[in-house]
Amino acid sequence: MKAAPRGDSIYDAVVTAFAIVIPALLLLIALSILIAAWPALSRFGLSFLTSSKWDVSASEFGAAPAIFGTIVSSAIALVLATPLALGVSIFLSEIAPKWLRQPVAFLVDLLAAIPSVVYGLWGIFVLIPLLRDPVAPFLRDTLGLGKTPLFSGPNYGYSMLAAGIILAIMILPFISAVTREVLMAVPRSQRDAALALGATRWEMIRDAVIPYARSGIIGGIILGLGRALGETMAVTMVIGNRPEISASLFAPGYTMASLIANQFSEATNDLHVSALMAVGAVLFGVTLIVNALARWLVWRVTRGSGR
């Protein structure tokens, strides 16, 4: 066999080097953050995850309020966004007249193009006043939910609920893009078979299309979760930034991302910086697991569809 021309070996070396940049970069990120987080992690140990005391002046750092806030705000976002995303995807893949598909899909996709800081701006000046006035009194007094812990306490507008709603809007395009894709990957024969057996169109969707696409749909939802967990600016601007754990959706809180965004530039000493780095490490780890899970689930559905 003849040796490869010189140009070819140079070309191979260059593209391989560029490809290796990606794993190298990730490794560098993981190592840098872990090293920077080490002083806080070694000092507080596992209690860093479980302690709910985040007191800068006393140099006591427990990430539990931020972890709690991240989970709750993301959960609100999923509860609100999932049915909507599923509905819109079913509409686009099964029901919409042809001329309506492109424009509706385009409008939903555009939501993903709006920068986070613009969502935050809208949240501060439109959503929060709305929550303060018609929404909170309506939920508490008109619906009588004010006595349940979920809706009690003072309401400043800046709250877990505001963060959850903004996040729901922000992750909607991501979930709907994936669910739309997996619904469209369901073979025509599944639909035809259901209809031939006398199913109505809704029964066809419920009994033939959705079960076939189920793991891909779950993948899309988890992908949305991954986005919600790490979303920073919009959440920082509306969540109220207070390191407390409260059962009320109207209470302000922190997420891991907003805690870093809000305190990092004012961090007073090395331990504070290190504690924020440790929060970043936890966030990194969690999103990594969530994203890997989502990719795997989507891949299971779409691999068979020849794409």
Added chain:
Amino acid sequence: MSRRSRYAKSTVMLGVTYFAAALATLPLLLILIHLLKEGAAYIRPGFFTEMPKPVGEPGGGMANAIVGTLILVSVASAIGLPIGIGAGLYLAEHRGGRLATVVRFLSDVLNGLPSIVMGIFAWQFLVRPVGHFSALAGGMALGAMMIPLVTRTTEEMIHLVPTSLREAALALGYTRWRASLTVVLRTALPGIVTGALVAIARIAGETAPLLFTALGNQFWSTSLGQPIAALPLQIFAYAITPYDTAHGQAWAGALVLIFVVFVISVLARFATRSRFGLGTD
């Protein structure tokens, strides 16, 4: 269930999906309408040419932030595009390879990395050692965020190029690298441009990676070694002040940012559409 009620239920449920579609497009319209309503009044020629006034005073513009964002995006593109396209070429040419599988997966992981984590990494790696904030650190953080986006679209676009084209070039005596760069990459170019535009649109609006790197700057600066202003940072800074005039500037800045991002996104969409003249075998 009777036949009639089953069909009635079907009609209702299909109606619900119409409602979902309407509801899903509503936030976009609400946000755009509000942006226009609040921001349009502040858009005047001076907004693009003047420097910001001290917070609280009316008037002034965002000239420094607009130029800052252009500089940051340029630095990011200079890093993100070559690495992303190169890595995409590698992935496309080694489809089933072990390294390719690992790189493809890790590129998805990098894509899902929260932008604030990229921000603290860039601070730790680029700002802390030199002791001061800089435009270069901000641009590099954004560039790192571009890499996975560009890699994946490049790989996908190259897959769309018929193998026969590469084989034809090789049969004519082209070396592999020339076939890759002058035939395959050229054919896939419109699609790759689309991917690049989408990536640029996404990072142009990023704030979190810049908070602790580019930092923002009230003054005119185009130096890569100094802190630099950026539209998203300026919007954020104005939004959290208590002054109405600053809020107006924030809306105007957001309107400009959204306009740029949308124009790029629409351009990207058209570039993709013309791609389908390519042949699909």
